[in-house]
Amino acid sequence: MASTRHESALGDASTPPSRARTMTRARDDGGARDRRARGVDAVTCVTWMAHASVGAAIVFALAVALASAGLAPVGLALVPCALVFWQLMVPSEALGRMRANGATSARALRAVVRRTAGDGAWEFWTSTSRGVESRGGGKTREVERMARRRRGGVGGTAALEANRRRLPPLNAWPHRPVFVRSSPRSATQRVTDGWASKRGPVFKAKDEEATIGVEDACAPVNTETAMSFETELFEGRILCRFKGIEDAMTRTPDDFYATKRASFQVLVQGRFKERVKVSDVLTGAEFDREFENKPPRAIVIAGQEFFKRLTPGLIADVLCEEPHYYAPIGATLSVLAAHTPDEAPDITSNIEEETRRFGGAFAKGVSISERCRIFSNPKQSNEYFFNTEDVYTLDYFQNVLLFDDYCLDIGFVKLPLRRCLNGQPISFFAKHRDGRYAYSFEIWHECLLDKAPERTPVGADWPPSK
Secondary structure (H helix, E strand, O other), X not given: OXXXXXXHHHOOOOOOHHHXXXXXXXXXXXXXXXXXXXXXXXXXXXXXXXXXXXXXXXXXXXXXXXXXXXXXXXXXXXXXXXXXXXXXXXXXXXXXXXXXXXXXXXXXXXXXXXXXXXXXXXHHHHHHHHHHHHOOOOHHHXXXXXXXXXXXXXXXXXHHHHXXXXXOOHHHOOEOOEEXXXXXXXXXXXXXXXXXXXXXXXXXXXXXXXXXXXXXXXXXEOOOOOEEEEOOOEEEEEEEEEOOOOOOOOOOOOOHHHHHOOOEEEEEEEEEOOXXXXXXXXXXXXXXXXOOOOOOHHHHHHHHHHHHHHOOXXXXXXXXXXXXXXXXXXXXXXXXXEEOOOOOOOOOOOOOOEOHHHOHHHOOOOOHHHHHHHHHOHHHHOOOEEOOOOEEEEEEEEOOEEOOXXXXXXXXXXXXXXXXXXXXXXXEEEEEOOOXXXXXXXXXXXXXXXXXXXXXXXXXXXXXXX
């Protein structure tokens, strides 16, 4: 028996000495990792509980504030507050250092639950969260259909992988630190002009002498000019205004953001090429790789259910391999306007809500909140269409996202997005339920590049796109 144990520890007699040393070193490394994990366990518990206590107080205060404003009951308000703060602020750098030592938020939570409530409490909690995830019945079928379309349908992840394009090197970005370009998800989208260098719009689509492929053109930011584009569903122009982005081409006045009460604005104006139901056009976000530093599954699932109650028709799954959420575009736009071609306003002007041309309940004019309520109801929105005659202006603006720092600004703290996005850009799009895009653009920031496969280092060869 002693001989057997000795041989199993060192390998059999036929194992080469070098391999035996490698096996021994691997066992030693594994043991060291286990000892290190056990060693940080107590520290993890104390540190995590301290952060969790502070975070819980902040979450509760925010929930009470939301409830006082009449936006939601305290119980419901706790869910999104906890979802935001769990990983983005509460852990801070301390949990990052613990992760480097082999600890994770899941391990920390497991240790706290087991030490305070016993081993059975953790198993009960995790089994309950799995049960919540598995329930949903027919509601998950639409999510599965959308996922299949992203992987193998028109556009989406299949198109992204087939058409994935390298980014220009940083020193070629005209509006550094951001670069806004046509997304490869939309296989049919092309742009017909743009800003390809710091000198401005130095080329056109028909210019064979162009040194930069037109599909790699940067949509102008704060230049008070628009970039033209076309897809199989839509033809129009895009205009971008981002607070904090200033360069030699900036023409957006400084007081615009204070007057608009916004940190960014993206305007799309144009015409649909075919008549489509308003309820069939979605917007939102979609990614092709899993997020990093994800909150615990039970909190995420509860948060998704919370937002689905606020936005009927919302399709969301941020825990899957291809995180995404989709919402009816008519219910989420900041401003929606429909005009005849002769009456269409200048895209650079201040465009007001105008929906009377949709007819029906809109014929006499409705408020923005009423428009959102109607278009968020699937039964009501099925009655309305985007036609091929009118010019539509789709206005996205809000005051939470800061693209100069690529973070969420919630007033008293800025939450960096790069921690979660795994080197993937935020995109904005309008997408038909059948998988076709009316438009799709990516908003890149240089902070994403260390994990982005699209990155081209400064000085590396970068041939023009073909």
